Amino acid sequence: MWPLTGYAVRGHIFCSPHRGRYVEHLTTSPGTGRRSRFRLSAPMAPGLSGSGCSVMFVSVRQLIPQDLASIAPGPELARVLAEVELSRLSGFDCVEVLKAQYRQANHERARVLAAMVEVGMRSGCDDLSRRAPDEFSADEIRAALMLTRRAADGQLWLAHDLLTRLPAVHTAMDAGELDEPHARVLSEWTTGLSDDQARAVCTRLLPRVRKLIHRATDRAAQEARDGSANQEIGPHRPPPTTGHHRTAARPHRQ
Template structure:
C-alpha cells in the first residue's frame, strides 16, 4: 500500500486514467484526515469524469457497428444505425429518453465540440458541465460553438453549472448579438403556461419562454410585496408568501396597491455603451443572468419613472457607477458593495445581493471598519457558515474574498459573479 502522505500529496498531478485508477485503488481512507479525504474526493471525481468520457465515446462507436455477434470482426459503418440507442438502452437498463440523451450527448461532444470531450476525459470538467457546454452552444454553427467552448473551458472547472451557464450565455450573445436577439425573439413565440398536479397532490402553475424584462419585473414585485407582508408581521415563510401572492394576483384577489418603498425594482448590470445604444454587448438582470442588449434597454426604459437600482460597467465588466432612483436611497457604501459583488461571495453561491446580508469581513466588534473594503455580500446560509468553527474569510483587496474551510482548503472568489 502507498504511503498515505505521499499518495495524497501527489494525486493532483496524476493524470486521469489507468494511472490514477491504480493510485486510488491503493489508498486506505482510514489513514486519512479530513483535508486528505477532500483531496481524495477531488481525485476520484476526476477519475469518474474520465470514465464518463470513455462511456460516451464507446456508446457512440456502437452506433457505427453493423449487425453481428460476439464473433463479428471489428467493422464500422459510415452512418450511425437508426436504432443505435436501443442497444445502449437494453444493455445499461436505461429508459428510452435516458438512452437517447446519452447517445445524443456522445454525438455532440465527439463530433461538434471535441475540446469539451477531452476536458471531460482528463477530469478538468464533469459530465454535468460538459452537458451545459453542449446545451448552451447547441444553436450555434459548429465553428462558433467550438470557439465559445475554447473560451469557456479554462475557467469551467472552477465554476458551478449555474455559473458556467451564465458565462456561456454572455459569450454566446457577445459572439453574435444579432443572432442571439433573433433566437430570443423566436423562442418568445413559444411562450406558454403549463399546469398539472404534483406527486404530493398539490399543483404546479408555471410560464415558459416569457419576456425576460416582464418576468423579472413581475418576480421583483411579488418579492417586494412578500417582504412588505413579512415586515408587517405575517408568519408565513417568504416562499409561502411569494406563492400565495402569485395566486392572489392571478385570481384578482385583494393585494396592496404597490410595494412599500425599498423594493420591487429590477437590478440591472449593463455596459454604458449598451445603455446608450452604441453597442450590443449583453446586460445582466441580477439574479436571472445575461440578456441581449435589447432586453437590457427595455428593463432600463421600463423603470425610468419607478424605483430602481442601476449598475454601469465599462466594456471589461468593471463597475464604473452605481445608483438608486429611490426616494430614500440606501447608504452609498452598502449600495456600492452590493453592486460590486452582485451575488453571495461564497464559492459557487449565486444568491442575488438584494436577497443577501451585508457582512463585515473582519467583524465590527473586532475593529473591522464599515467600509467597502471590509464589506461583502453573503446569503444567510453562507453567512452562518462563515461564523462556524474552523472557517475563516479575509478580503485582501476590495471585492476579492479568500475562504479557508474547516478542513483547511482555500478558495478565492472575485467580483465577476
C-alpha cells in the same frame, strides 16, 4: 514509551524504535511501484523494541502520495486510488482523494460516452463498419445498460455531439477537468451555433466554464426567488380564455 516505525504484514506491524515524535514508514506497492507512507502514533515499551517484533492494535494513519494532485487520470491513478483506505485518512487528505477520485470518474465517464458512440455507429455485431446514428441507434445501448429509451437516446446524442461537434469538451472530460453536467450545458448552450462557432466558444470558455455556469445558475435562481417574492397574492381568479390557455367548449349532447 517510544514512538516506533515499522511496516505492516498481514495485519501485524513490524516495528523498531525511532527518535522522532511521529514516525512514517514506507511500503512499496507491487503493482505500481509507488511507495505509501503511514504514520504510527502508538508508543511501544522499550522492552518490546527489538527489531522485527510484532505489535498488534497499533493505530495507523495512511498518508496519500504527495504528487496525487498531479497524477493524470487513467490506469496509474486508478491503481493509486484503489490502495487508499478512506477510514485511515485525515480530513485534509480525504478532500484530496475526493478530488482525485472525481477526476478519475470524469475520465471514465468520457470513455463510457465514447463507447456509446461506437455502439451507436456499428452496423453489425461482427464487423468494423460504421454508419451514421439514426433513431434506432440507442436501442443496443438501452438493452446493454438497462436504460429507458429516453435516457439512452439523450446520452447517445450528447456523446455524439461531444465527440463530433465539440471534441475539445470531450477531451477536457477525458483529462478529468470537466464533468458530464458541465459538458451537457456547453452542448445545450451552443445548439444554435454553427460547428465552427460552437468550437470557438467552447475553446474560449473551457478554462473558466465551471465558474461561469455556477454564476449563471445562481443569478437565475436569485431572479426566480425575486420574482416569486414580488408576485401579488390576490383572490382566486379563473384562468384566462385567450392564447394557449383557451379551452375548447364541450359539444352539447343531442
